[in-house]
Amino acid sequence: MLAGNFQSALRVSQLRKSYKDVLAVDGLDIEVRAGECFGLLGPNGAGKTTTVEICEGLTDPDSGDVEVLGMRWSSDASKLRQRLGIQLQDTQLSEKLTVYETVRLCRSFFAQGAEASEVIARVQLDEKKNSRVGDLSGGQKQRLALACALVGDPDFLFLDEPTTGLDPQARRQLWELIEEFKKSGRTILLTTHYMDEAERLCNRVAIVDHGKEIALGSPRELIASTCAEHVVEFTAGSASHALDVSALRRIAGVREVHTENDAVLLQVSELHTAVPALLAELTRQNVPLTEFRTHSATLEDVFVTLTGRRLRDE
């Protein structure tokens, strides 16, 4: 047997890592169950990449324990490498090689796995098989990176920001490929700062901020537990007619009130009662409405609720 039976594909406890004066990971605990797609969601600089690279055996932690597929990097590194599929953030593969040459090279490192051509077909790069990597689009390059991660038929796939910088169509295409891999029952650890990506792909999500876990659960659970179902976003009032925000908290069904620059965000459980009440309140205060929209709560709203900041603070 390669390793004992395990229910957890990854177990990380009390992980800490600092770079010079920056504390990147601050006592993180993660457990990824075998067969699930687990998401690390957080803003840039939250410590996601450091955490993943420690799990991938590329970075040594200052302290803490990491167990991958029931094995440890200190004793089973070469065995582990054969069973992990890794896609790093912004790796530039050699531009002068063709897609086929690149995948074939990656394939040669693994003892098992499908033929290079088969993996290329799986990520839908058939037509680009003999094109130079330098001539591929961003989405095609990411699919090639995925092919290189899948080439050893891994038990556990690590994806670090797989769709960052891609256009919506290329992102959806990549999601479909990741879902395809998920169906085979293997495990995925995914980092992202796109909440829609995490909601679509992940069974469970850990939201991290400043190297700490601030929430854990399935996307639905997180949304249900931390915020109401709907979010109302509006701007109203002017310098002469300022809006009295505190009055909004008294409206029935309003759970949370955030202000962001000029905009006000309300979390409400029932739109059909809260919206008329809100409009009545604005009329009472005599402030005109300049913008108004509503949406169903997302992981982004969870993050805003927990930290008071948006995920992508540009």
Place this chain on the structure above:
Amino acid sequence: MSENTISEVRVAAGEQTPRARSFADHPLVQLTLVRFLEFIREPEAIFWVFAFPILLAAGLGIAFRNRPAEVLKIAVVSPELAQSLQREKLLDVQTIDESAAQEALRNGKVALVALPGAGGTVEYRYDDTNPEGRAARLLADRAIQTAAGRTDPVATSDQFMREPGSRYIDFLIPGLLGMNLMGSAMWSIGFAIVDARRKKLLKRLVASPMPRAYYLISFLLSRILMLVVEVGVLVGFGALFFHVPVRGSLLVLSSLCVLSSLAFCALGLLLASRVKTIEAASGLMNVVMMPMWIASGVFFSSQKFPGLMQPFIKMLPLTAVIDALRANMLQGANLSHMMPQVGIILFWLVICFALALKLFRWR
């Protein structure tokens, strides 16, 4: 075991007989192939490694080719003198008046002016610090004395030595070969590694199960493959167009080239062990290579430098490589005659490689 966990599934799959993998699927073969493909798809690299040394050798070979013995121009002011001097084939004699002759001497159009003096004497005017002037004086005097009836007491004969092996081009080809071995080894390994580190490709490779040593070995293997072409082209060019001799054994020459290339690869690896940008890498390489281009005797003998510097120059890897190549190609020396040079090359190889392995960073 009621739960069908991943490890069980995997172990079951692993029990199937693994598909036999061909030689071409070996990671070392694939890595070397990739090095080779990356090289030949870079037209600039092809130029610098193959075309440039040939153009340089051709240019310098033509500029410094051996001309037939030069004819010296002299001026005389009397027809009688001209008559006796014209028998000397190495002199081009023109008869002009004295002031014109003086003018021609002053601006270097003639090397010497011969004037008839009082009572049958002859006066030579020339610049005694100019070798041409002195040569013209000897030739002119011999012609005049012989014409006047002097006989030489000792019979002499001339034999001309214009043999390959002692010309500038013969000196130059081993020098260029050494310089090329250094340049191609250091640039190819240094640039490729720094570029891969910059693009985080090194980190990606380390994340895969690739054996790390294979990555470095693939550079050495592809370098040795390329060496066959590089050395063959330059030595072949010299032999074919300039008849540059290869007097030593070809086996010794090949071994020398491989050893030198490995030593420079190690030096390139050391320089590239931590650098993260191409600019820093090329600066570092130039700083290391420049002194050797100048001092190691590529274009002129390293003996021209003061004696105090000689021990240091002798210790430079390129000096040792070029000295050994010249000894092999021009003097036909075998390995036992170039032990000091081989020792120096080995020293650099071992030290640089050991240091590089200690300092090397994959990210």
